[in-house]
Amino acid sequence: MDHVDPAQPGPEDRAAEPLTEYVQRVNRRVRDFDRRRPLVWDVLLTGFWVLAALIDATGGGWRNVARDPDVPAGLVLALSLALSVPLLWRRSHPAAALLATLPAALASSWSGATLQAALLQLLLVHHIALRLPLRNLWWVVAVVTAPTCVTVARYGDGPGSWNQQLGSQLLSIGVAALIGVTVRARRDHTAVLEDRARRLETERDQQVRLAAAAERARIAREMHDIIGHNLSVITGLADGGRYAAAKSPDRAAQALDAISTTSRQALGELRRLLDVLRDDTQDGGSRTAPELAPQPALTDLDHLLDGVRRAGLPVRTTVTGEPTLPEGRQLTVYRVIQEALTNTLKHAGPDADATVDLAYGRRGAVTLVVTDTGRTVPSPAHTGGRGLTGMRERTALYGGTLEAGPRPAPAHGWRVHLHLPEESPQ
Incomplete structure (x- = not known):
């Protein structure tokens, strides 16, 4: 019976992982393209909604929900363009774009056309919640519900019209704003995490540099202490041996022996220090263990x-x-x-x-x-x-x-x- 390691991904995980990576890669490419050329994406999305509004206006689909199906076609076409074209500025100036659609939305409600293109205002509400201070949502609610109030006041079908239509409109505004706030919170959280990761990486690099500087200082101290002291001792022994050589050869020989001993000791200490620092490999790639003391x-x-x-x-x-x-x-x-x-x-x-x-x-x-x-x-x-x-x-x-x-x-x-x-x- 084959042993299965629970820590290793199973066949389903291995099959799903490439798709996830592919989606993430495509998402990153789209975002990078959007950051480099934001106008292209704005034009494409605005063109899609303008085309949808024109199809609804010219195809007569608007009459299915209109309060007055006899609204002139030219007015319907103009209102459709006025409600959809301002989407081009939904990211750069969402508040101005929403205010630009207000006259068309009021005219659509007053004339009885009640164009579905007015729902595009919810997309602008989403961008206002996403990009502007949340205090703007108060007047946004008033702007978006004003056309509904005009429709109910002019073409109300009974006492329940106010509750039904205003309730539906407020619910739609709330959903659009909530999505914008959620995306905004997620984006801000991601930005905070990225900033924290950058700061941690910078701090880690600084700690590495400080550790390297401290290690260099420690090595410099050790080499100075080892070499400086032993060379001073050797110098003193050599001077003493030179003076003793003429009068006492035995003392000179003792000085030479002491010089030899001190030199070997200094070389041994220096070799141990350098062995710790050495990073080369020997014997086919196996690193030799440093001589420790x-x-x-x-x-x-x-x-x-x-x-x-x-x-x-x-x-x-x-x-x-x-x-x-x-x-x-x-x-x-x-x-x-x-x-x-x-x-x-x-x-x-x-x-x-x-x-x-x-x-x-x-x-x-x-x-x-x-x-x-x-x-x-x-x-x-x-x-x-x-x-x-x-x-x-x-x-x-x-x-x-x-x-x-x-x-x-x-x-x-x-x-x-x-x-x-x-x-x-x-």
Whole structure:
């Protein structure tokens, strides 16, 4: 027994779907043509009703409902044209077109011809309800019922004529107006949905662009932190090894080993970052999985400080409190320490030393102070580089504050102060 998936369309659905799509496609084409050339459609529809009115007038069909069958043929023909030709302006000026048909409708009722072409006024009522403010319907009712009142007053056949004819006319006006209001509400609802869809699409595109910009900024921060720090360490080790080569070959060899280790570490971190971004395929189209590794945390801080010390910068550390930070906050603190020490390596001078004071508070709060005893005059990299911007961006993610500047006199050097507030309770 074959299994039938209820989510899949059945034979009837597959047979009906092409017809529905065909009707919708034809409807869209007609609407597009009408938007491009509205006069063509207006002329065609008006011509149809003018022809119908003329057939009724010249063929004598109007006499079947006329109160006075002896109305002159020329008057009947003129009234038929006067009642049908104004339909040409039913969309652009429906109120004016209705008022233009009023004299002909009154003449038709007074003469006793009671032409059926007067029913075309209901089409104008429909367009008034569709296109104009609904308050216009009050005078529209008066205009359309006036010929009926004339007919009943002049040719009334009994006490029930007023109720019957006026009731039928008011019912017809109500139906025409209701159709117009319904189409108008549907059109307005569709316009609102389309506008909302456009705004949502625009908002989605903006969110995509913002996400892409944020991702580019994050990648720039990571590459700056990885490359800048490790190159600074390598530079310090290379300078130390160069001075030690002449007097202590063993120290020079240790410096070269440290350079090799730091270089491999930097290449590994950079490769992992680029693997995440790579979008090419290998091995016949199968994408290779990127080499993944956790982001550095405060548990890696000793390794970071050892590398800085090997590069020739003495660093003292003081830690108070229990280190219970989430991973994101740990990365922020780690990167700020890394960037601050990197700047010290690059700009503080050969005789500088650094101090890292780290204090943990409750619920993820942390205060970090990194100071050095280097130059008093700040370098351009201290004040306007990408590293300081990256530190502030990372700090802002957690609502923290970061201050960086020269230490107050008489002290010499530079000071970086980071504070992350407590996490909000969930």
